[in-house]
Amino acid sequence: MVTKAQTTPADNGTPVPSIDQVWQWLHTVPDPEIPVISLTDLGIIRDVAYEGDTLIVSVTPTYSGCPATTIINLDIETTLRSHGITNLQLRRQLSPAWTTDWLSQQGREKLERYGIAPPEPAGGPQKCPNCSSQDIEKISQFGSTPCKALWRCCMCLEPFDYFKCI
Amino acid sequence: MASVDKDMLTQFLLRMGDNTLILGHRVSEWCGHAPVLEEDIALANTALDLIGQTQLWLGYAAEVMGNGKTADDLAFLRDAWEFRNLLLVELPNGDFGQTLMRQFLFDAYQSILLPRLMKSSDQAVAEIAEKARKEVAYHVERSADTVVGLGDGTEESHTRMQAALDRLWPYVGEMFAADEVDGAMVAAGVAPDPASLREEYDALIGKVLFEATLTIPDSTFAHKGGRNGKTHSEHLGHLLTQMQWLQRAYPGATW
Numbered sequence: 001m002v003t004k005a006q007t008t009p010a011d012n013g014t015p016v017p018s019i020d021q022v023w024q025w026l027h028t029v030p031d032p033e034i035p036v037i038s039l040t041d042l043g044i045i046r047d048v049a050y051e052g053d054t055l056i057v058s059v060t061p062t063y064s065g066c067p068a069t070t071i072i073n074l075d076i077e078t079t080l081r082s083h084g085i086t087n088l089q090l091r092r093q094l095s096p097a098w099t100t101d102w103l104s105q106q107g108r109e110k111l112e113r114y115g116i117a118p119p120e121p122a123g124g125p126q127k128c129p130n131c132s133s134q135d136i137e138k139i140s141q142f143g144s145t146p147c148k149a150l151w152r153c154c155m156c157l158e159p160f161d162y163f164k165c166i
Numbered sequence: 167m168a169s170v171d172k173d174m175l176t177q178f179l180l181r182m183g184d185n186t187l188i189l190g191h192r193v194s195e196w197c198g199h200a201p202v203l204e205e206d207i208a209l210a211n212t213a214l215d216l217i218g219q220t221q222l223w224l225g226y227a228a229e230v231m232g233n234g235k236t237a238d239d240l241a242f243l244r245d246a247w248e249f250r251n252l253l254l255v256e257l258p259n260g261d262f263g264q265t266l267m268r269q270f271l272f273d274a275y276q277s278i279l280l281p282r283l284m285k286s287s288d289q290a291v292a293e294i295a296e297k298a299r300k301e302v303a304y305h306v307e308r309s310a311d312t313v314v315g316l317g318d319g320t321e322e323s324h325t326r327m328q329a330a331l332d333r334l335w336p337y338v339g340e341m342f343a344a345d346e347v348d349g350a351m352v353a354a355g356v357a358p359d360p361a362s363l364r365e366e367y368d369a370l371i372g373k374v375l376f377e378a379t380l381t382i383p384d385s386t387f388a389h390k391g392g393r394n395g396k397t398h399s400e401h402l403g404h405l406l407t408q409m410q411w412l413q414r415a416y417p418g419a420t421w
Contacts, residue, residue: 061218061297063215063218064219064298067214094222094293094294094296095297097293099300140204140207140208141304141308141311142212143207144207146211146215150207164304166304
């Protein structure tokens with residue numbers, strides 16, 4: 001049974017935090033490798049729902065081998081438990097596969113301010129996140145984490161990460 | 167999903183997971199040894215993706231087996247004759263060019279197989295394929311680019327890439343040789359007939375290797391025995407002694 005109701009008593013009569021409240025808490029959990037954005041900015045939390053009095057959080061991996069996945073699950077669990085949630089289950093959801101389209105607009109802006117060029121459907125960054133020059137070149141298709149590629153600005157000469165578009 | 171023999175499905179999943187596991191391990195051997203830092207990072211990232219895909223394939227294989235085993239058990243507690251990977255992926259790395267040529271020959275295969283598996287009658291297979299396909303699209307783009315760069319590069323790099331292709335070519339045919347496991351997968355709608363991938367594969371690698379100014383050997387001879395586990399090369403055992411060292415030295419050790 002999936003209960004979408006807000007602050008409704010659960011089966012055992014104890015009031016449970018509303019789904020909106022849980023999302024609010026999740027908004028505060030940073031990505032462990034790119035802490036300027038939250039897990040919700042990243043778009044990897046696919047669903048929050050009650051089944052009976054158990055809170056189910058469905059999480060999708062960014063890349064199948066991303067080592068941050070276990071840390072992300074731990075961080076979600078720690079945060080929600082710190083807010084008093086005891087009946088909690090994390091569920092891995094593979095399909096639909098994560099896409100950078102799910103990155104929030106706010107997340108894209110935060111990435112750029114942090115020096116990481118946000119993903120572009122064209123397959124490469126639009127401009128250098130440091131000096132905004134469009135004179136840029138790819139150094140490597142892979143960067144410091146599975147989700148990034150390495151680029152360089154030919155104007156300010158700074159190398160920068162580009163968040164790969166998948 | 168049409169009914170499918172559990173043992174046959176397990177064999178199919180082991181083939182998928184062992185390919186990515188063994189190649190992932192081979193590629194990881196480059197970590198700290200690549201010619202330049204960017205290539206080192208790229209190889210390590212590729213290995214990471216492959217090992218991530220392995221967790222999905224072998225995790226599902228263990229689930230289908232239903233005997234309480236895990237993906238880790240399958241990776242670390244089996245011996246050479248129980249592996250079902252293509253011979254191609256267990257071959258030693260050779261030089262950087264040979265590693266990238268092998269990567270390209272394998273990435274091209276995956277880039278054609280995975281989109282077909284997305285239509286699998288088995289939902290878990292379709293979901294894993296959907297996830298892996300996105301990663302493989304990046305792998306094949308890079309390995310193809312590098313094969314072209316080195317093939318159509320200096321005289322030295324060209325000679326090495328042609329030697330790599332000549333050496334690896336006899337290991338390509340195994341990808342497309344169907345047996346009773348494939349027959350069962352086709353009948354249940356789980357996976358396509360491997361032979362049906364060949365035309366698209368030949369077109370893709372033909373285009374890239376032509377651009378790389380490399381010549382595909384005339385021979386159609388194919389080494390076989392990895393996919394069905396009958397005759398692995400001597401290299402797999404050596405690889406396992408490293409990959410499985412911790413579990414062999416300290417049985418049951420946990421992180």
